[in-house]
Amino acid sequence: MELPYIMLVDDNEIDLFLHEKLIRLSGISEHIVHFTTAREALESLAKNTVIPNIILLDIQMPEMDGFDFLKVYEQMTHINKENTRIFMVSSSLDFGDISKAKANPLVAEFIKKPLNVKELKDLLEK
Amino acid sequence: MSKERARILYIDDEDNNLKAFKASFRRDFEIYTVSDANEAYRLLDEIEIHVALADQRMPKVSGVDFFEKIQKKHPDVVRILITAYTNSQTIIDAVNKGKINQYVVKPWDPQNLKNIIDSSYEAFRVKKELKIKNEELIKTNDELNRFVYSASHDLRAPLMSILGLVELSRLEKGNGDPYVYLDMIERSVQKLDSFIQNIIEYYQNARAESNHGQVMFESLVQEVVETLKNTDPTVNFHINVQQDAPFHSDEFRIHVILSNLISNAIKYQKNDASNPEVDIMIKSDAQKAIIQIKDNGVGILQEHLESIFKMFFRTKTLNRTPGTGIGLYIVKEALSKIGGEIKVHSVYGEGTSFELVLPNLSN
Numbered sequence: 170m171e172l173p174y175i176m177l178v179d180d181n182e183i184d185l186f187l188h189e190k191l192i193r194l195s196g197i198s199e200h201i202v203h204f205t206t207a208r209e210a211l212e213s214l215a216k217n218t219v220i221p222n223i224i225l226l227d228i229q230m231p232e233m234d235g236f237d238f239l240k241v242y243e244q245m246t247h248i249n250k251e252n253t254r255i256f257m258v259s260s261s262l263d264f265g266d267i268s269k270a271k272a273n274p275l276v277a278e279f280i281k282k283p284l285n286v287k288e289l290k291d292l293l294e295k
Numbered sequence: 296m297s298k299e300r301a302r303i304l305y306i307d308d309e310d311n312n313l314k315a316f317k318a319s320f321r322r323d324f325e326i327y328t329v330s331d332a333n334e335a336y337r338l339l340d341e342i343e344i345h346v347a348l349a350d351q352r353m354p355k356v357s358g359v360d361f362f363e364k365i366q367k368k369h370p371d372v373v374r375i376l377i378t379a380y381t382n383s384q385t386i387i388d389a390v391n392k393g394k395i396n397q398y399v400v401k402p403w404d405p406q407n408l409k410n411i412i413d414s415s416y417e418a419f420r421v422k423k424e425l426k427i428k429n430e431e432l433i434k435t436n437d438e439l440n441r442f443v444y445s446a447s448h449d450l451r452a453p454l455m456s457i458l459g460l461v462e463l464s465r466l467e468k469g470n471g472d473p474y475v476y477l478d479m480i481e482r483s484v485q486k487l488d489s490f491i492q493n494i495i496e497y498y499q500n501a502r503a504e505s506n507h508g509q510v511m512f513e514s515l516v517q518e519v520v521e522t523l524k525n526t527d528p529t530v531n532f533h534i535n536v537q538q539d540a541p542f543h544s545d546e547f548r549i550h551v552i553l554s555n556l557i558s559n560a561i562k563y564q565k566n567d568a569s570n571p572e573v574d575i576m577i578k579s580d581a582q583k584a585i586i587q588i589k590d591n592g593v594g595i596l597q598e599h600l601e602s603i604f605k606m607f608f609r610t611k612t613l614n615r616t617p618g619t620g621i622g623l624y625i626v627k628e629a630l631s632k633i634g635g636e637i638k639v640h641s642v643y644g645e646g647t648s649f650e651l652v653l654p655n656l657s658n
Binding site: 181183184186187190191194229232259260261262263282283284285286 | 459466479
């Protein structure tokens with residue numbers, strides 16, 4: 170089976186490093202791109218024809234947060250949303266943010282930081 | 296709060312009544328007497344009147360009509376109706392329409408009327424104090440909400456990074472480079488610590504009593520720059536202080552303001568800047584001080600300029616140490632305590648300049 174293509178979006182570089190490592194170590198994927206701003210991630214999605222199978226999207230990011238990202242992403246007609254699963258990731262315990270993430274039809278699941286390898290594997294390989 | 300003298304408006308079409316009133320009470324209150332309703336409306340717009348007395352029988356506008364009219368615009372003014380004729384319809388109208396607080400029958404006894412005015416003013420003052428306290432509470436509550444929201448993210452995020460690193464080291468069973476992880480843990484701890492320090496600084500600033508004294512700008516600026524310049528030794532400082540007269544203000548707060556603004560000017564330099572610069576210009580005289588802090592750093596996006604003074608607001612920064620979103624909020628709070636004002640001008644990618652005007656409190 171082909172391994173999924175994964176995009177990571179997070180303003181925290183340590184978390185980006187961590188998540189990438191965890192995904193590699195657990196054997197989920199080797200094909201990973203990462204961005205520290207939502208804008209750069211969207212630019213990449215707009216100009217590329219190969220679209221990630223999975224996006225791990227941080228919620229709180231300055232300038233453009235995870236929810237802003239989703240608004241623009243939704244308008245991207247060249248992406249078949251069926252083939253891409255978005256997981257929102259956050260260390261936040263804010264009830265509003267978590268509910269909003271879970272309620273968004275574009276979001277497959279909300280994942281709490283720190284990411285747990287087993288949980289991640291179960292979710293991503295589902 | 297020092298108790299100010301009660302400001303009393305008395306409206307009556309008979310000049311003799313106005314004169315008698317003024318003669319009786321001019322030592323006790325600040326008295327404004329008018330014989331015409333239009334004049335009274337204008338006065339109420341311009342001066343904060345605490346207690347208004349009106350004669351019921353006036354040719355153009357009755358006392359009740361007058362009170363009914365000023366209710367909406369000046370709801371806090373305590374209303375006292377004075378009348379010689381006690382007819383029940385007037386009393387009913389006075390209460391229902393004029394919403395009067397007191398009813399005084401002519402001829403009035405000076406001591407008695409003074410007591411009524413005193414207690415009316417007291418009622419006004421208590422109501423007003425309550426209003427101010429309520430506004431403070433709303434603000435504190437709003438800050439608390441922001442704080443809880445921010446704590447759930449900003450305080451927790453570095454901890455979760457560290458937990459993740461611990462988990463990763465465990466998974467790698469010692470095969471990874473521990474120094475890389477230690478560096479990352481250190482960065483996370485520093486981030487958390489600077490956030491905590493900022494919050495403490497904010498609350499110290501919010502609580503500290505104002506302490507006025509002489510401010511020597513030259514030495515103050517040197518001291519602030521001296522402490523901060525090690526954070527980025529490549530930055531060139533240009534300092535120009537011109538102090539023409541003794542300046543009185545709260546030195547602690549000016550220190551807080553300068554520290555935050557200069558620290559920002561250093562922090563938000565471009566990563567690849569070839570000649571990072573921070574210009575500090577201060578010009579002070581007997582009236583005011585004008586302070587300008589200018590950098591050639593990353594600048595602020597136009598759409599963010601309005602939000603930068605809000606608590607926990609952060610703009611995207613092009614370098615690695617993002618702010619905690621509390622520095623400029625502290626600046627604004629400190630400025631409001633010393634009566635100063637701040638303006639910001641910024642071009643994204645070119646730099647930012649803050650201009651402050653502080654009043655000289657020596658008078």
